[in-house]
Amino acid sequence: MGERGLLDVLLLQDYNTALVVLGTTTLGVAAGVCGTLLLLRKRSLLGDVVSHATLPGVVAAFLVMQACGGTGKSLPGLLLGATVTGLLAAWLVPVLRRASGLKDDAIMGVVLGSSFGLGIALLGIALNLPSGNQAGLEGFIFGKTASMVRVDALIIGLGAAVVIAMTLALAKDFRLLCFDEQFAASIGRPVALLDAVLMMLAVAVIVIGLQAVGLILMIALLIIPAAAARFWTDGFIATMCWAGGIGAVSGWMGSTISAMHADLPAGAVIVLVTGCCFALSMACGRRHGLTQRWWRGMALRRRVERQHLLRAMLECGSPGTHVALNQLHANRRWRASALQRELRRAVRSGELDVHPEGWVLTPLGEVGARRVVRNHRLWELFLIHHADIAPSHVDRDADLIEHVLDAELVAELEALLDPGEALPSSPHPLERRAP
Amino acid sequence: MSLDYDTLVVLVACVAAMACALPGVFLVVRGMGLMGDAISHAVLPGIAVGFLISGTRDSVWMFAGAAIAGILVAMLTQVLHRIANVDRGAAMGTAFTVFFALGLVLMVQLADTVNIDPHTVLYGALELTPLDTVAIFGMHLPRAMGPICVVLACSIVTIAVLWKELRIACFDPALAQTLGMRPELMHQIVMVLTAATCVACFEAVGSVMTVTFIVAPAATALLLSRSLSVVVGIALVLGVITAIAGHWAALHVPELFLGEGFDTSSSGAMAFVSGVVFVMALLCAPRRGVIARRLALRRLVFDVAIEDALGLIYRLEESNVEQTANQIPQLLARDVRVGPRRVQRVLSTLTRRGLAVVEHGVWSLTHEGHAAAAGLVRAHRLWETYLAATVDVPASHLHTAAERLEHVTTEALAKKLADATGDAAIDPHGRAIPPESE
Amino acid sequence: MPRGGEHDDAAPLSIHDLTVAWHRKPVLWDVDLDIPQGKLACIVGPNGAGKSTLLKACLDLVPAVSGEVRVFGQPYRKQHARVGYVPQRESVDWSFPVSALDVVAMGTYRRLGWCKPVGRSQREQAMEALERVGLEAFAHRQISQLSGGQQQRVFLARALVQDADLYLMDEPFASVDAATEQAIVDVLRALRDQGRTVVVVHHDLQTVTEYFDWTVLLNMRVVAAGPVGDAFTAEHLRATYGGRLTLLEQAASALGQLASGTTRSSNG
Structure with a gap:
């Protein structure tokens, strides 16, 4: 395959390229959906063990088919072998863990290493055979996307369809299994069977991906889209959809890029694209992305600062009087620069007016200040009357909590304490507080 | 003096296995065995970048690049887990696969200029190491042994010097913290050792085999002993045994099936043998083994x-x-x-x-039988009396309870029971409690 | 007291000579008791007394070395429909991507069967249950955004959706605020008044007499069981918490080995 124009590839002009791109995209969807289950069941790395363990299966199947007189090149036969040893490894890990009492990672390391070692040893034998049919076997290790043919794409399509259909059909039960295994068992769901089905789905995805991505990097396609999806959403099905989408984009873009640059290994490029998607999600994810979290933290800090300022303004003087800087400093221990900045911001948002002799609350600011003070004192009252806390300790607790009060909670507090419309008076003398 | 080919292969493998086993014990004890997996995969881009910078194959640059990549992946895993709240396994899987993919792409780009086959990265070129030797004190030893021996020596010195600190940091990080032993620093040291080992060993045995040599001997040793010093010793010995047995198996097992002249990859066979040794230890360990x-x-x-x-x-x-x-x-x-x-x-x-x-x-x-039986019945009835006095058990249930307890009652326990029941002579069913035998 | 070998077949929960071992160490030992119909019962005992294990053994979540549990006269596996379970709050990962409503709807899964998705009627039932515990406003929140008390109430709502006759609850009052505690007690009383039986693992001795009308004092074995007035006495509490069973504990680990040995030999 030589260098092609971007447009040719994107429009799937070439039949072979179209196969490759369609195949890897479908694989990406299936891996994303199934990987979400693995991730939420906290079994991500078991997938790595399984994918390494497919190698002895592939080579053993080749050797058996050769011994039976065939060429050993039948793809379904090789993949069947991979499935058998993959499932064996998935079964062996919990069995060995229970028998040995060692930690999970040690067992996974032993099974991964020794099964892959067996694969390499068998491969060494196969490569020594005189027949010459064994040339393609090493392709399973790093994948050989470009040489994908119709039957490969069909196997991927069929496998992906089965995996996605099974996952969607059992979505509700998988959700229960991953979230609360004990409850699932208590309502009579066969937890061990569901786990076995989950592992079978994972093995299926890994096996159909061997040709395209290779067994070393297949785990990336299972784990990374699922982990990336968690930054975007908080729903179970939504996570699966996001992961499937990210997997699809990675498969599509990765195979497209490698189709344009024939010397790049497609599997590795797909994984790199997936990695970029992950980095992007981690940075910008709408629910848990780092930018989001940083922004939310900033907003909360600012709101708290502003509320402290408004409350201090109200406590320092009755509405309409001017409050000087030293009065504010007397009310609360501010950092001078932070106070100045917050005052400027409050003026800009129209909550304070600045005068030569100090600041004064605008009507808008007064409403806000009253609300804050009211919340604060409601909490103080609640804590005094209902939580047996000495009044001297009340202020700090209320200080922290007042900023995050919901409207419902305020209503609840009001109903409980019934202070009427007016501001409840402070239950403790107003004095200087620590910030 | 020159050693024959097979001896040299085994020698390289033995040194590599021992070098891996040392940091491996501390990783496995902390439940981080797969970190070895991550690091050994992640060294690939470091090696490629090191090569890009220096332009030669044997250089400090490649070594440094690989070590930095290994440490980077360990740190990235921590960052993803702690800061981005990604599940630990997934964080590790994300970090090392991306590194490996990057390394693979770089390697392929360099393929024309540097003679490194991506497959070598995975399972090494153990068979080729005796072909490139240097003479040391008149012995022709494989050049690949050099870095491995250096790393092994570093590991031995580090572990000997920091033994007490490492041990506490592994078993009880919280205690280590309160004692001012800085478990995090100890952890980082183990990570650095692991990365250095992975880099030194990858050429000889490859990354997947390195993982196996890191995890399997340590895990097997933990089945056989719970004392850290013994575990380290057993892991070293097991590493050597695995290397020898693996090489032998690679030479001779294929012959059984395919006839003369067939052999296979030694490092693959070694990794598989280490798994077999693990299962054997699991079955046959003297006290904790399944069979025992x-x-x-x-x-x-x-x-x-x-x-x-x-x-x-x-x-x-x-x-x-x-x-x-x-x-x-x-x-x-x-x-x-x-x-x-x-x-x-x-x-x-x-x-x-x-x-x-x-x-x-x-x-x-017989007389002896009578004495033994009296002791049993005494225990049984003492238990019935004790249980009736201490817990609210219906009389009809006392017997079944005591039935089981009588078999596990040592003499000392029987004495305490007698004290607790005030040397009762009659059990709750009104039967005599046999007196203590002389 | 219905103890002493005679068991009431209609009792919601009757436990016969139950022994449970954990890593060869018996956690529960010859537990034998009946919980009568329509009671609000609590299980109290020191840490490590096997309270949670008792519930789990009743639900077949941990294997019993010997003995059996009957729910309304039948083994539990035939009575899934009549039992609701509230696990400990710490037993699940609350960062899991589901909403409060999703969690509550899990209570309908058994009736819903396999492969059928959660539909509108299930969602309505879940919403109703959330209203009963006062969380309707939080239905669509992701569960990590709920406070500890609210999370506990979500679990309670899930059990309510199960519409069971016997409820087993593992520490529903653990680290919840006073308001949540009151809300939970109100729900439990309402259940009891409908004739359902509620068994609660409880750790706060102060509130036993106020909240419950039946109690089981447990420390590896049942020290006392019965109406709170009879069983919840200073003497029984001393026996439960006072460490008078030290000799039994000394025999315990050897006993566990023996127990696992006899079950294995009787199996094979």
């Missing part, structure tokens, strides 16, 4: 059946009821719920040990 535990359990169950038989005969004798022929085997089968074959074995053991004699199907206790 099964056997001990069977012996225990058999001892209990013997004690039950003794108690049965004692109680019959005590009640002065005339024993009919073959009544004891029948009762034994019914009350103690053992199968007919076991009944025969239990009874013949009784006579063989001189605890009971049989005449015309009627069993009676």
Whole structure:
């Protein structure tokens, strides 16, 4: 395959390229959906063990088919072998863990290493055979996307369809299994069977991906889209959809890029694209992305600062009087620069007016200040009357909590304490507080 | 003096296995065995970048690049886990696969200029190491042994110097923190050692084999001992055994199936052998092994059946009821719920040990048998008295409870029981408690 | 007291000579008790007394070495429909991507069967249950955004959706605020008044007499069981918490080995 124009590839002009791109995209969807289950069941790395363990299966199947007189090149036969040893490894890990009492990672390391070692040893034998049919076997290790043919794409399509259909059909039960295994068992769901089905789905995805991505990097396609999806959403099905989408984009873009640059290994490029998607999600994810979290933290800090300022303004003087800087400093221990900045911001948002002799609350600011003070004192009252806390300790607790009060909670507090419309008076003398 | 080819291969593998086993023990004890997996995959881009910078294959640059990449992936895993709240396994899987993919792409780009096959990265080129030797003190040793020996020496020195700190940091990080031992720093040191080992070993045995050498000997050693110094020793020995046995298997096992002249990858065989050794240790470990535990359990169950038989005969004798022929085997089968074959074995053991004699199907206790049975019945009735006094158990349930407890009552425990019940002479059912035997 | 070998077949929960071992160490030992119909019962005992294990053994979540549990006269596996379970709050990962409503709807899964998705009627039932515990406003919140008390109430709502006759609850009052505690007690009383039986693992001795009308004092074995007035006495509490069972504990680990040995030999 030589260098092609971007447009040719994107429009799937070439039949072979179209196969490759369609195949890897479908694989990406299936891996994303199934990987979400693995991730939420906290079994991500078991997938790595399984994918390494497919190698002895592939080579053993080749050797058996050769011994039976065939060429050993039948793809379904090789993949069947991979499935058998993959499932064996998935079964062996919990069995060995229970028998040995060692930690999970040690067992996974032993099974991964020794099964892959067996694969390499068998491969060494196969490569020594005189027949010459064994040339393609090493392709399973790093994948050989470009040489994908119709039957490969069909196997991927069929496998992906089965995996996605099974996952969607059992979505509700998988959700229960991953979230609360004990409850699932208590309502009579066969937890061990569901786990076995989950592992079978994972093995299926890994096996159909061997040709395209290779067994070393297949785990990336299972784990990374699922982990990336968690930054975007908080729903179970939504996570699966996001992961499937990210997997699809990675498969599509990765195979497209490698189709344009024939010397790049497609599997590795797909994984790199997936990695970029992950980095992007981690940075910008709408629910848990780092930018989001940083922004939310900033907003909360600012709101708290502003509320402290408004409350201090109200406590320092009755509405309409001017409050000087030293009065504010007397009310609360501010950092001078932070106070100045917050005052400027409050003026800009129209909550304070600045005068030569100090600041004064605008009507808008007064409403806000009253609300804050009211919340604060409601909490103080609640804590005094209902939580047996000495009044001297009340202020700090209320200080922290007042900023995050919901409207419902305020209503609840009001109903409980019934202070009427007016501001409840402070239950403790107003004095200087620590910030 | 020159060593033959196979000896050199085994020598390289032995040194690599020992170098891996040392940091491996500390990783596995901390439950981070797969970190070895991550690091050994992640060194690939470091090697490529090192090559890009220096332009040669044997250089400090490649070594440094690989070590930095290894440490980076460990740190990235931590960052993803701690800061981005990604599940630990997923964080590791994300970090090292991306690194490996990057390394693979770089390697392929460099393929024309540097002679590194991506497959070599995975399972090494152990067979080629004896071809490139250097003479040291008149011995022609493989050049690849050099860095491995250096790393091994570094590991030995580090572990010897920081032994106490590393041990506490592994078993009880919280305690180490309070003692000012800085478990995080110890952890980082282990990570650095692991990264250096992975880099030094990858050329000889490849990354997947490195993982196996890191995890398997340590895991196997933990099955055999729980003392850290012994575990380190066993892991080193197991590494050597695995290397030798693996190479032998690679040379000779394929011959069994395919005839003369067939052999296979030594490093692959070594990795597989290490798994086999693990399973063998799991089955055959002297005390904690599956087989040993099964056997001990069977012996225990058999001892209990013997004690039950003794108690049965004692109680019959005590009640002065005339024993009919073959009544004891029948009762034994019914009350103690053992199968007919076991009944025969239990009874013949009784006579063989001189605890009971049989005449015309009627069993009676010998002097020794009587003493043993009295001790049992004493324990049984003391338990009944104790339980009746301390917990609210219906009278009908006392017997089944005491039935089980009597078998696990040591003399010291019986003495405490007697004290707790005020040396009672009568049990809650009104039967006499046999006095303590001399 | 219905103890002493005679068991009432209609009792919501009757436990016969139950022994449970954990890593060879018996956690529960010859537990034998009946919980009568329509009671609000609590299980109290020191840490490590096997309270949670008792519930789990009743639900077949941990294997019993010997003995059996009957729910309304039948083994539990035939009575899934009549039992609701509230696990400990710490037993699940609350960062899991589901909403409060999703969690509550899990209570309908058994009736819903396999492969059928959660439909509108299930969602309505879940919403109703959330209203009963006062969380309707939080239905669509992701569960990590709920406070500890609210999370506990979500679990309670899930049990309510199960519409069971016997409820087993593992520490529903653990680290919840006073308001949540009151809300939970109100729900439990309402259940009891409908004739359902509620068994609660409880750790706060102060509130036993106020909240419950039946109690089981447990420390590896049942020290006392019965109406709160009879069983919840200073003497029984001393026996439960006072460490008078030290000799039993000394025998315990050897006993566990024996127990696992006898079950294995009777199996094979």
